Every structure is written in C-alpha cells, then in structure tokens.
Amino acid sequence: MRKRARNITTGYLLILPTVALLLLLLVYPLIQAVYLSLHEIKLTSLNQQTYVGLRNYSKIFSYEGPNFFTQVLSATFYFVGGSVVGQLGLGLALGLLVNQRWVKGKQIFRSIFILPWVTSAIVIAISWRFMYEPRLGVLNYVLVLLGVTDLPGWLNDLNLVIPCLIVANTWHGTAFSFILQTAGLQSIPYDVYEAAMVDGAGPGQRFRYVTLPLMRPFLMINLVLISMYTVNFFDLIYAMTNGGPLYKTEVIAVFLYHQAFEYGHMGIGAAIAVLILMINLILTFLYMRLNREQAAERK
Amino acid sequence: MKARSTWKVLTYTLLVLGAIFTVIPLYWLFSATFKLPSEAMGYPPTFFPRHPTLRNFGTLLFKSEFGFKSYLNSIVIATGATLISTVSAMLAGFGFSRYRFPLRNHIFLFILLLQMIPLLAVIIPLYKLYSLYGLYDTRIGLMIVYAVRTVSMNTWLLKGYFDTIPVEIEDAARIDGCSTLQVFSRVTFPIAAPGVAAAAIFAFFRSWNEFMIAMTLTSTVRPYTVELYRFLGEHGEVDWSLLGTASFIAIVPVLILFSFFQKYFIIGLAGGALKE
Numbered sequence: 001m002r003k004r005a006r007n008i009t010t011g012y013l014l015i016l017p018t019v020a021l022l023l024l025l026l027v028y029p030l031i032q033a034v035y036l037s038l039h040e041i042k043l044t045s046l047n048q049q050t051y052v053g054l055r056n057y058s059k060i061f062s063y064e065g066p067n068f069f070t071q072v073l074s075a076t077f078y079f080v081g082g083s084v085v086g087q088l089g090l091g092l093a094l095g096l097l098v099n100q101r102w103v104k105g106k107q108i109f110r111s112i113f114i115l116p117w118v119t120s121a122i123v124i125a126i127s128w129r130f131m132y133e134p135r136l137g138v139l140n141y142v143l144v145l146l147g148v149t150d151l152p153g154w155l156n157d158l159n160l161v162i163p164c165l166i167v168a169n170t171w172h173g174t175a176f177s178f179i180l181q182t183a184g185l186q187s188i189p190y191d192v193y194e195a196a197m198v199d200g201a202g203p204g205q206r207f208r209y210v211t212l213p214l215m216r217p218f219l220m221i222n223l224v225l226i227s228m229y230t231v232n233f234f235d236l237i238y239a240m241t242n243g244g245p246l247y248k249t250e251v252i253a254v255f256l257y258h259q260a261f262e263y264g265h266m267g268i269g270a271a272i273a274v275l276i277l278m279i280n281l282i283l284t285f286l287y288m289r290l291n292r293e294q295a296a297e298r299k
Numbered sequence: 300m301k302a303r304s305t306w307k308v309l310t311y312t313l314l315v316l317g318a319i320f321t322v323i324p325l326y327w328l329f330s331a332t333f334k335l336p337s338e339a340m341g342y343p344p345t346f347f348p349r350h351p352t353l354r355n356f357g358t359l360l361f362k363s364e365f366g367f368k369s370y371l372n373s374i375v376i377a378t379g380a381t382l383i384s385t386v387s388a389m390l391a392g393f394g395f396s397r398y399r400f401p402l403r404n405h406i407f408l409f410i411l412l413l414q415m416i417p418l419l420a421v422i423i424p425l426y427k428l429y430s431l432y433g434l435y436d437t438r439i440g441l442m443i444v445y446a447v448r449t450v451s452m453n454t455w456l457l458k459g460y461f462d463t464i465p466v467e468i469e470d471a472a473r474i475d476g477c478s479t480l481q482v483f484s485r486v487t488f489p490i491a492a493p494g495v496a497a498a499a500i501f502a503f504f505r506s507w508n509e510f511m512i513a514m515t516l517t518s519t520v521r522p523y524t525v526e527l528y529r530f531l532g533e534h535g536e537v538d539w540s541l542l543g544t545a546s547f548i549a550i551v552p553v554l555i556l557f558s559f560f561q562k563y564f565i566i567g568l569a570g571g572a573l574k575e
Binding site: 011 | 306307310311313314317318320321322323324325327328331339340342343344346383386387388390391393394395397398399400401403406410412413415416417419420421422423424425426427428430431443444446447450451454504507508510511515524527528531537539542543546549550553554557558561564565
C-alpha cells in the first residue's frame with residue numbers, strides 16, 4: 001500500500017515541471033486574456049484597468065479604420081483560403097510525385113522541399129520582399145527580359161498584394177503538407193495497389209478509387225491544421241507589408257498587434273485575442289473529430 | 300509502355316521545377332551576400348555575382364548598426380528553451396508512461412489540448428505579466444515561454460516512445476541490482492534516445508526561428524529575428540547585400556545542422572500531427 005502511495009507521488013512529481021510551465025505561461029494568461037477583454041487597459045499604465053463590460057467587443061465590430069468585417073475578416077479569409085489551397089494542393093502533388101516507387105533521388109528532393117519550413121519566417125519575408133522589389137527584384141527583371149513594359153508594383157499593388165503574400169506563404173508552408181501527405185501515402189500498403197492492378201485498374205482509376213479514399217483522413221486533418229496555423233500566422237505579413245497598403249493585408253493577427261502594441265489599447269487587443277481563440281476552438285473541435293474518425297477507420 | 304516513359308519524364312520535370320521554385324527565393328537573397336553593394340543595388344540585377352566577394356561580412360560586423368550580439372542571444376535562448384522543454388517533457392513522458400495516478404488520462408489529454416492554443420492569443424497577458432514580474436527583456440523569460448510552445452507536443456512524443464519500451468527490460472535491470480536512476484540512465488534512456496533527439500531538434504528549431512514573442516517581450520536582449528526585422532526597417536533604402544549577409548549567417552549553419560538530423564525532424568513533425 002505504501003509503495004502505491006509512493007508511486008502516485010513520484011508520478012505527480014515527474015509531470016510537475018511540464019504542468020507548472022503550462023499553467024503559469026499558458027492557462028493563467030488565457031484566463032487573463034478573457035478578463036482583460038472586459039476591461040479598458042492602456043499599454044502605458046498596465047496597473048490601471050476599468051471594467052467596461054463588452055464595450056471592447058462592440059468597439060471592434062464598429063471599428064472603421066479598418067472595418068472588422070469587410071476588411072480584417074475578409075483579408076484573413078482571403079489569405080488563409082488561398083494559402084491553404086496552395087499548400088495542400090502543392091504538398092499533395094509533390095508527395096504523390098516523390099513517393100512513386102521508381103523515383104530516384106527521393107531523399108534529395110525531400111530535403112529541398114522541406115527547406116522553407118525550417119527557415120525563419122523573418123528571413124522568408126526578407127527573401128520575398130527582395131523578390132518582389134520593383135526595381136531590384138528578380139520578378140520584374142525577368143518580366144523586363146520577356147519584354148513586358150507595364151511592370152506590376154507587387155506588394156504596393158492593391159489587387160496583387162494578397163496574392164503575393166499567398167505565394168510567399170505557400171512557398172513557406174507547403175513543406176508541412178508535403179511531410180504529412182508523405183506519411184499518409186506511406187501508410188497505404190502496396191498490396192492494395194497490386195490488387196487494384198490485378199483487377200485491371202489504370203493509374204487514374206487507382207488514384208481515384210484507392211489513393212484518394214485512403215488519403216481522405218490525412219487530407220482533412222492537414223486542412224484543419226494549416227487553417228489554424230495560418231489564422232494565427234503573424235510574422236510573415238507583419239514583416240512583409242505590416243497590414244498595408246490601405247489595410248489591404250490587415251489580417252486578424254496583425255490587427256490584434258496594432259491595436260495592442262501600436263495604439264496601446266490592450267483591452268481591445270485582448271478582445272481580438274478572444275475572437276481568435278474562438279476561431280481556433282472551432283477548428284480544434286473539427287480536428288479532434290477527424291482524428292477520432294481516422295483512429296476508428298484504422299481499426 | 301511509351302505512356303509510362305512520358306510520365307516519368309514529366310514527373311522528373313515537375314520535381315525539378317518544384318525544387319527550383321523552392322530554392323530561388325533563398326538563392327536570390329543569399330546571392331546578394333556575395334555581391335558588392337554596388338552590384339546588389341545596381342540596375343539591372345544580376346543572377347550570379349559578377350565579382351564574388353566576402354566583403355559584406357566585414358562591413359556587417361564593423362561598419363553597420365546590425366547587432367552581432369543578437370546571434371549569441373539566439374544561441375543562448377534557443378539552447379536554454381530546448382533544455383527546459385526536452386527535460387520537462389522527458390520527465391512528464393516517463394511519468395505518464397510508467398506511473399498510475401489519479402486523473403492521469405485527464406491531465407494528459409488536457410496537456411495535448413493546450414497545444415492548440417496559439418501564443419498569439421495570450422501575448423497581451425504575457426506582456427503584462429512579464430512587465431510586472433521583471434521577466435520583460437530577459438533571456439530566461441524567452442526561454443521559458445519558448446519551452447511552453449513545444450513542451451506539450453514533446454511530452455506526447457516521448458510518452459509514445461517510453462510506451463514502446465517493455466517494462467520487463469527495466470524490471471530485469473532492477474533485479475540485477477540497478478537503482479531507479481540507473482535503470483533510467485542505462486536502459487530506458489538509450490532506447491528512447493531517437494525520441495529525445497527528435498524532441499530536442501523540434502524545440503530548437505521552433506525557438507531559433509521565433510519572432511513575434513521575442514519582438515513583444517524583449518528590447519535589448521533581442522534574438523537575431525528581431526534584429527533582422529529592425530535592420531530591415533531602420534534604413535529608408537534597404538541594403539540587400541547586408542541584409543542577405545545577416546540572414547545567411549543565421550540560417551545556413553542551421554540548415555546544415557538540419558540536413559544531418561532531418562530524420563528526427565520528420566519524426567517530430569509528422570508524429571505530432573497524427574496522433575491516435
């Protein structure tokens with residue numbers, strides 16, 4: 001009996017550092033974020049806070065520079081949607097191409113494709129700003145060589161700026177989808193393909209009736225994870241456009257940062273944080289359901 | 300058969316194009332590292348450095364406002380965060396795997412769920428806490444918050460590793476007279492070493508590349524990411540060759556390191572997303 005009590009104590013002691021870290025630096029701040037979202041608090045006087053109820057939220061929704069719905073949320077969905085489609089599509093395509101049995105140099109291709117994922121988002125932002133730079137960048141230089149005279153301004157162009165960010169972010173994030181899809185493709189036993197071939201299925205049919213259905217759970221999980229990651233992604237946009245030009249790229253993460261640390265409205269910032277958290281909760285819920293489905297399918 | 304060889308050619312063409320697309324942005328920036336400023340800033344741009352030079356490294360070190368100390372800060376902070384995250388996760392993973400205690404499964408699930416909370420959502424309270432309790436602008440402050448970013452995923456990863464090691468092996472060692480600590484250091488740890496390596500590499504990369512938290516919670520002990528951002532913004536005209544050089548110094552050693560440990564990196568990445 002005493003041994004059992006000692007085992008319980010040892011168990012708790014072993015998990016203590018991790019639990020303490022998470023409680024102090026994640027759970028407590030999380031509760032604080034909700035609390036602060038109901039208060040007015042300024043960056044310059046952090047000790048003074050007055051209760052204002054839901055006023056911070058109504059301020060966000062009636063905000064005009066930028067408008068929360070037509071500018072912030074729409075920029076966020078545009079950026080997230082475009083990035084997710086690009087990353088998942090390219091990640092799956094590259095995964096399918098590399099993981100064909102006869103492809104040589106798999107290891108080299110994999111190493112190259114993963115590079116953007118291990119590079120800091122700040123360096124990525126710098127690289128792409130240099131690429132897009134109107135006078136010195138490689139893109140306009142190539143266009144000049146091709147004889148184009150009406151050169152685009154890329155990041156300064158109101159209509160091109162979000163697509164430009166989507167390209168840069170797709171470049172950065174495809175690696176993650178590629179790795180995940182590779183794991184998925186490797187989980188399909190080769191016998192299944194052999195059986196399909198014996199039954200006379202061509203490559204197109206094998207993809208449609210074997211690969212896709214078996215990959216579905218991987219694709220769905222991938223979709224939810226990168227959506228979440230992209231909603232919370234701050235570094236790239238902040239360093240590439242900082243929300244401009246004309247709030248065109250003021251996604252919700254950058255909006256939060258500007259409110260809290262540029263204008264000093266910590267309460268409004270905390271309210272935006274709560275909204276971001278709610279988006280994440282919905283996506284997490286989806287993710288857990290998908291994970292459960294996948295685990296059930298494997299059995 | 301002919302269709303098959305056409306498809307092979309097409310596959311390799313697409314793969315090579317993908318590889319080129321992946322390499323170009325970094326190549327473009329890093330090629331400026333080896334160009335004279337007059338060439339990097341001159342028109343028309345050049346694709347290959349005409350007079351390859353190492354002069355930018357000297358200029359960056361001696362004649363620019365770029366703080367070289369930021370690399371040191373990054374090394375110290377990322378190493379510290381890696382140690383804190385890996386050691387805590389190793390203890391917790393072992394605890395969850397080997398000991399039975401009340402609420403064990405609930406706590407484990409809770410830790411996993413916390414992984415879904417983005418630090419962006421708590422950056423404001425963190426700023427307040429750090430300012431009030433003297434953690435603002437300290438290396439240890441960044442280390443612990445970076446450790447938080449990876450510790451739950453690493454706990455999960457390492458618990459999985461410990462679960463695969465049969466308790467019988469440990470019992471056998473104990474019968475042979477090993478103490479609990481000896482059992483862990485001589486039997487369990489060596490078998491779990493690949494998992495520990497994956498956890499450490501994951502923690503290191505995430506800490507090395509982080510920007511937003513460092514930007515918010517430091518002013519003088521800033522890591523290289525924040526220093527690069529300031530360097531990018533402070534000059535009206537961007538000096539691409541110096542910026543390329545500063546990025547080169549931060550990224551290339553890590554990429555070389557990465558190519559050696561790629562296997563472990565992928566274990567951590569793919570394993571973390573697909574949990575059962």
